[in-house]
Amino acid sequence: MSVDPVMGTHPAAPMVEAKPTPAIRVRHLWHRFGRFDVLRDVSFDVAHGEIFGFIGPNGAGKTTTIRVMSTLLEPLAGRVEIDGYDVTIDPVAVRRIIGYMPDHAGVYDRVTVREYLEFFADAYRVPTAGTSYAVVDAVMELTDLTKLRDKLVATMSKGMKQRLQLARTLLHDPKVLILDEPASDLDPRARIEIRDLLVELRGLGKTIFLSSHILTELADVCTSVAILERGRLVVSGPISEIARRLQHAAPPQAAVAAPFAGAPAGATAAPAPAIAPAPAPQLPTHTVKLRVLAPGEAAAAALAGMPHVLRVGPGPGQTVLVTYTGNEQTVAYIVRALVMANVPVAGVEPERNELERIFLEVTKGEVQ
The missing domain is CATH 3.40.50.300 (P-loop containing nucleotide triphosphate hydrolases)
Structure with a gap:
């Protein structure tokens, strides 16, 4: 409380934090x-x-x-x-x-x-x-x-x-x-x-x-x-x-499994592990690059049907690209699911194509 010599006691005015001047x-x-x-x-x-x-x-x-x-x-x-x-x-x-x-x-x-x-x-x-x-x-x-x-x-x-x-x-x-x-x-x-x-x-x-x-x-x-x-x-x-x-404005995507070269005919996907998190369709989409010490189809089978996982496909070298919705916690669930399926994970790296995807989505290819 503050005291005004004329008006008496009254509540102090709330402090408003000024926004910093941008560069x-x-x-x-x-x-x-x-x-x-x-x-x-x-x-x-x-x-x-x-x-x-x-x-x-x-x-x-x-x-x-x-x-x-x-x-x-x-x-x-x-x-x-x-x-x-x-x-x-x-x-x-x-x-x-x-x-x-x-x-x-x-x-x-x-x-x-x-x-x-x-x-x-x-x-x-x-x-x-x-x-x-x-x-x-x-x-x-x-x-x-x-x-x-x-x-x-x-x-x-x-x-x-x-x-x-x-x-x-x-x-x-x-x-x-x-x-x-x-x-x-x-x-x-x-x-x-x-x-x-x-x-x-x-x-x-x-x-x-x-x-x-x-x-x-x-x-x-x-x-x-x-x-x-x-x-x-x-x-x-x-x-x-x-x-x-952009993700919130886009229609929901269905899960897709990309083919791996040399996948055995009639191979079936393993059931999703019980540790997977509950679906959250409004979360942003990302792609992570996983270096696995096993055939790519084994990783695809381990992640098939897992909530949040939209696509699993081959990447450069001995890597697998996993497109998912969520955050870093989702990546942790994906890695744990692979390890539990006896697919060793030697490296985890975000796929750095986000800016390219944004550019293609928001532009029309028009020139002046």
């Missing part, structure tokens, strides 16, 4: 080139500390959105804020916060790696003590470029040049990284190295906005996504939440 807020964004609407009423939020995937086919409007976010293009209508700063009203403050890496940006070839980074450290007005560029040293160490410090940029591979550009964006310690197709045209090893570096940067507290039309390079790292098609936002949010919404 990126986009509201009703429109843009047009001539008579052509490139962006049409796009709205989404990116929370602090996320790796946010911005997905869409070529020409969907991804780069236009990024150029607006990076203060390089004024929107026709709508509002974009970076950490609370409006990109149109206060672009200078926004530029201090972001690190922008455009698609296919060039680098200066006739300088060394260290000279390149020192030049941009001066351009960013990064504080230095005399000729000591401690920030440059720290960024080279973070991006694994220290051993290449004296190497001419012209002699570097495409992957190393991409890593150098990412190092440049980190010199002024930005809170938000905006990366347009950072793994474009890279070989598999360079893609993996860039991906691992992004995960490390997120661990350092960076928010990463990552544009791409290659789903495989986003599925393993993104915490949330937004999917754009023909300039319109189709869906946005955490991948698991989107998958759950």
Whole structure:
């Protein structure tokens, strides 16, 4: 209770917790080139500390959105804020916060790696003590470029040049990284190295906005996504939440048993073990990859008729793919059922195709 000198004793007003300001807020964004609407009423939020995937086919409007976010293009209508700063009203403050890496940006070839980074450290007005560029040293160490410090940029591979550009964006310690197709045209090893570096940067507290039309390079790292098609936002949010919404909107599925090569003719499925949980048709659908030390048909027989299990089929190598409804507890029941049926389980791994499934379900394959 609180006491007011005029009104006397009265209950204290309830405390209302304010929502944190998102790292990126986009509201009703429109843009047009001539008579052509490139962006049409796009709205989404990116929370602090996320790796946010911005997905869409070529020409969907991804780069236009990024150029607006990076203060390089004024929107026709709508509002974009970076950490609370409006990109149109206060672009200078926004530029201090972001690190922008455009698609296919060039680098200066006739300088060394260290000279390149020192030049941009001066351009960013990064504080230095005399000729000591401690920030440059720290960024080279973070991006694994220290051993290449004296190497001419012209002699570097495409992957190393991409890593150098990412190092440049980190010199002024930005809170938000905006990366347009950072793994474009890279070989598999360079893609993996860039991906691992992004995960490390997120661990350092960076928010990463990552544009791409290659789903495989986003599925393993993104915490949330937004999917754009023909300039319109189709869906946005955490991948698991989107998958759950789609599952609730989809009609119920019947269980399917996929054939295994070499399955004996007339083989019958074993009855479902009594330990299986009760059905819950509204739970989201997932696929788990199991490495079993037995023929695949033995695993299929052990899981046949088990509640929650929708499909059992062969996977790559000596693996079995099990599609099920539920959560991690369901996976535990599946593994236990296999072990009780004398099917040894050597490994359990989620099948990472959720993002591809979402993309195919929510888009129509249309281009502008």
